[in-house]
Amino acid sequence: MKLSSVLATAGEWLRGEGPHHQIVISSRVRLARNLRNRPFPGWAKKAERGSILELLRRRVEELPEMQDSFSETLQELSALDRQVLVERHLISREHAAKGAGSAVVINRRQTLSIMINEEDHLRIQSIRSGLQLKQAFKLVDKIDSALEDQLEFAFDQRLGYLTACPTNVGTGMRASAMLHLPGLVLSELINQVIQAVSKIGLAVRGLYGEGTEAMGNLFQISNQTTLGEKEEEIINRLSKVIETIIEKEHDARQILLQKKPDTLWDQVGRAYGVLTYAHAMASKEALNLLSIIKLGVDLGAFPEEQRLPIDELFIDTQPAHLQKSSQQKLNAEERDHLRAQIIRDRLKLFPKPDITKMARQSGNGSANQPSNNE
Amino acid sequence: MQKVNLCEACSKEKGVEDPKSFALADLLLGIGASEEIEKSAPTEKCPVCGFSQADFKKTGRLGCSACYVTFGEGLNTLLKAMHKGTEHVGKFPARAHHVMKLNDRMRTLNENLQKAVAEENYETAASLRDQIKQLESELANSL
Numbered sequence: 001m002k003l004s005s006v007l008a009t010a011g012e013w014l015r016g017e018g019p020h021h022q023i024v025i026s027s028r029v030r031l032a033r034n035l036r037n038r039p040f041p042g043w044a045k046k047a048e049r050g051s052i053l054e055l056l057r058r059r060v061e062e063l064p065e066m067q068d069s070f071s072e073t074l075q076e077l078s079a080l081d082r083q084v085l086v087e088r089h090l091i092s093r094e095h096a097a098k099g100a101g102s103a104v105v106i107n108r109r110q111t112l113s114i115m116i117n118e119e120d121h122l123r124i125q126s127i128r129s130g131l132q133l134k135q136a137f138k139l140v141d142k143i144d145s146a147l148e149d150q151l152e153f154a155f156d157q158r159l160g161y162l163t164a165c166p167t168n169v170g171t172g173m174r175a176s177a178m179l180h181l182p183g184l185v186l187s188e189l190i191n192q193v194i195q196a197v198s199k200i201g202l203a204v205r206g207l208y209g210e211g212t213e214a215m216g217n218l219f220q221i222s223n224q225t226t227l228g229e230k231e232e233e234i235i236n237r238l239s240k241v242i243e244t245i246i247e248k249e250h251d252a253r254q255i256l257l258q259k260k261p262d263t264l265w266d267q268v269g270r271a272y273g274v275l276t277y278a279h280a281m282a283s284k285e286a287l288n289l290l291s292i293i294k295l296g297v298d299l300g301a302f303p304e305e306q307r308l309p310i311d312e313l314f315i316d317t318q319p320a321h322l323q324k325s326s327q328q329k330l331n332a333e334e335r336d337h338l339r340a341q342i343i344r345d346r347l348k349l350f351p352k353p354d355i356t357k358m359a360r361q362s363g364n365g366s367a368n369q370p371s372n373n374e
Numbered sequence: 375m376q377k378v379n380l381c382e383a384c385s386k387e388k389g390v391e392d393p394k395s396f397a398l399a400d401l402l403l404g405i406g407a408s409e410e411i412e413k414s415a416p417t418e419k420c421p422v423c424g425f426s427q428a429d430f431k432k433t434g435r436l437g438c439s440a441c442y443v444t445f446g447e448g449l450n451t452l453l454k455a456m457h458k459g460t461e462h463v464g465k466f467p468a469r470a471h472h473v474m475k476l477n478d479r480m481r482t483l484n485e486n487l488q489k490a491v492a493e494e495n496y497e498t499a500a501s502l503r504d505q506i507k508q509l510e511s512e513l514a515n516s517l
Contacts, residue, residue, distance in 0.1 A: 036439055039423045043437040119435070141465070148467045154439030155470045159453070160462025162439040166403065166453055169442075171464040201458065228459015 001070040001108060003081055007324065011088060011110030011127070016311050018130020022298045023246050025178040025218065028089065029136040029235070030125035031144050032163045032172035034154040040164035041102070041117040049101035049117055056116045059150050060105045063143060065112055071105040074098045080329070083320035089127055091115055112139060119164045120172070122147070131242060133175050133235050141231070160227065170227030175235055177242050178207075182217040182295040183252035184245075186267065193245060194219075201225055202241060207287075216287030216314065221245070253299065268296040268353050276347045280333075281340040286317045290343075301353040309346055317342060399434035407434070407452055420444040476513050483509065 013026040034040060035056075041049055053073070061071055074082065074095065082096040091104050095118045102117040115123040124143050126136040147153075154162040161172040168174070184190040194204045203224045206214040221242060223234045256264050271292035275281075281289075290313055297307045315321055317339045323330050326338055399407045419426045425437025427445060436442065442449060454460050466474075483506050490499040 034439055037422050039425075039438045040436065042433065042435050043423060043425055043429075144465075145468070148469065152469065153467055155467050156439075156442060156462075157470065157474065158461050159442060160464060162442050164435045166436070166449060167456060169453065170457065170462045173464075225457045227453060227457035227462060230464045 001068050003070060003072070003077070006070045006090075006106060006110065007084060009110075010312065010315075011090075013111075013127050013129040014088070014311065014315060016129050016308065018128055018132050020246055021130040023180055023249050024131040024242065025180055026089070026127055026129060027131055027133045027136050027175075027177045028125060028127045029133060029140050029173065029175045030123055031140050032120040032161065032168045032174075033122040033124065033144065033147070034120050034162060034164070036152045036154045038121070040119070041121060042119060042164060044101075044117075046101060052121055053101050053103055053117055056121060056151070057103050057105065059147060060114050060116065060122075062150075063146055065107050065139075065143060066105055066114075068108050069105050070108075072103060073100075074102040074104065075100050080320055080323055084324050087315060087318040087320050092118060092123070094118060095123075111136075112143065114143070120168070131177060131239065131246075133177065133239050133242075137173075137175065137231060137235050168226050170225075171229070171231050171234065173226055173231050173234065174222055175238050176220050176222030177238070179219050179221060179242065179245060179249075180217055180291065180294065181219055181245070181249050182291050183249045183256060185217045186264070187252045187256055189248070189252055190219075193248060197221060197241060197245075200237075200241070202238065215284050216291040218287070218291070253295075257299070264299075265353075265355050267292050268299075268301055272296070272347075272350075272353050275343050276350075277344070278340045279344075280336040281317075281343060282332075282336055283317065283319055283339065286339055286343065287314065290314055290317070296353055300357040301355065302350065306350055309349075313343060313346060399431050403434050403452065403456070418444060473513065476509060480506065480509050480513070 016025070018024070018027070035052065038044070038052055039048060041052075044052065057071065060066060061069065077085075082091065085091045085104065086093055086096045088110070090106055090110065090113045092115065095102065095104065095115045098117065102115070104113060104115050106113045111126055111128060113125045113127070115125070124140045124147075126139040128136045156162055160170040163169050163172050181190060181193075184193055197204050201224050203222050205220045205222070207216065207218050207220070221238070223238055226234075229237075271289040275286075275289050275293065290310060293302070294307075294310050294314075296302050297304065297310060302310075316325065319335055322335050322338055322342070325342075330338060420437050420441045421444065422440035423438035425441050425444075427448075430436060430441075430445065436445070450460070483502055487499055487502040487506065490496075490502055
């Protein structure tokens with residue numbers, strides 16, 4: 001499978017059909033695995049890294065799930081293509097920076113991506129739409145068991161799976177979900193939530209993981225620790241916390257609708273106005289405004305069929321996707337113009353926000369709020 | 375514990391431009407991480423991959439799976455502070471499970487052997503020795 005075919009189709013997670021998809025954009029689970037007594041990628045000499053890559057790539061490509069997969073060394077991918085894969089969360093930023101001796105294999109549905117010689121010899125990742133941590137874990141667990149038949153993984157009876165970084169030792173598992181939380185941000189409750197989550201040993205991060213800022217009201221929540229707890233326990237704990245946050249987000253939206261409908265209406269109207277008429281739009285501004293439009297769709301201010309075009313804009317307006325679609329390298333200014341143009345074009349088909357509908361809907365569908373106009 | 379990715383500009387700002395003078399391990403794994411690792415085997419290098427504790431200090435990463443044994447003592451304190459528990463309770467590779475069973479059997483055989491020798495039951499002891507030998511080669515093949 002070619003990269004162009006990967007890019008031509010949106011992955012399952014981008015189509016946004018999973019449970020709680022209004023708030024949970026995607027769920028990801030990755031396992032870190034290493035070969036026993038072989039130097040980790042960061043320490044291995046070039047030749048050894050190459051021989052490890054060769055061995056692992058063959059085993060990975062042989063997996064039944066990887067029939068008709070996309071498989072490429074990082075060296076063979078242009079900087080732009082690597083960045084596109086980062087924007088789709090199919091490889092990490094760290095992996096994109098790798099050159100010789102690293103590769104990525106992605107299945108046809110784009111639900112499974114295996115990075116070879118990232119920080120660890122293997123990073124097996126599954127990404128799904130909505131809140132599907134259990135399903136994502138099931139897939140990586142199955143892949144891990146299949147690979148373990150063929151390969152000898154570094155494992156210690158007391159410490160579990162051994163990883164390049166001591167923070168991953170044990171299960172080698174990182175489970176995370178990307179949440180869209182405009183309600184909590186607008187009602188200034190988000191810091192409380194972040195603090196509470198941090199206290200129970202979970203991490204909150206921005207759009208592209210470690211060390212990145214939160215843009216577009218998007219937050220990644222993941223487990224911080226990997227030793228001393230079973231995989232299923234970690235997943236259950238995380239899922240429960242996420243379900244609670246989903247509830248809090250719905251509550252925050254309800255309260256905004258009831259107590260500050262004008263503020264909400266103002267935000268949606270401004271976002272719509274700027275996105276419809278602006279001619280230069282930086283990536284961060286675009287994400288922040290699109291987030292408000294997405295909230296507008298959730299609350300019924302825009303028709304449901306506009307959900308997918310908006311969700312797609314979140315990805316299509318990212319720097320590498322923009323350049324890929326225009327088939328040329330663009331400087332920042334040119335990107336901002338093109339971004340604004342793409343958004344304007346897509347919003348042409350958009351009806352104006354309908355405040356009466358917004359007041360009637362509640363987002364989680366549980367409450368029957370009296371409408372202002374009835 | 376906090377992990378940070380730094381771009382060139384930020385690394386200068388935070389004063390980590392010279393990686394030799396700065397313990398990246400401290401930044402990545404929390405202050406004190408590089409000291410912890412020094413507790414174990416101050417001059418030792420990993421016999422499998424040649425990684426030293428200075429390398430850990432610099433990178434905050436280990437060289438290979440055997441480093442967990444080489445630098446075990448210092449790592450244990452680090453892991454204790456970093457994680458929920460100190461022992462893995464999750465998934466076991468089927469192969470490790472098999473080896474574990476073999477190890478259990480080996481322990482039993484050795485105990486029986488000692489008992490047989492103590493009781494001067496040499497015929498049993500000889501047979502036990504044979505079994506142990508066989509198991510040893512089986513274990514060597516499984517690793």
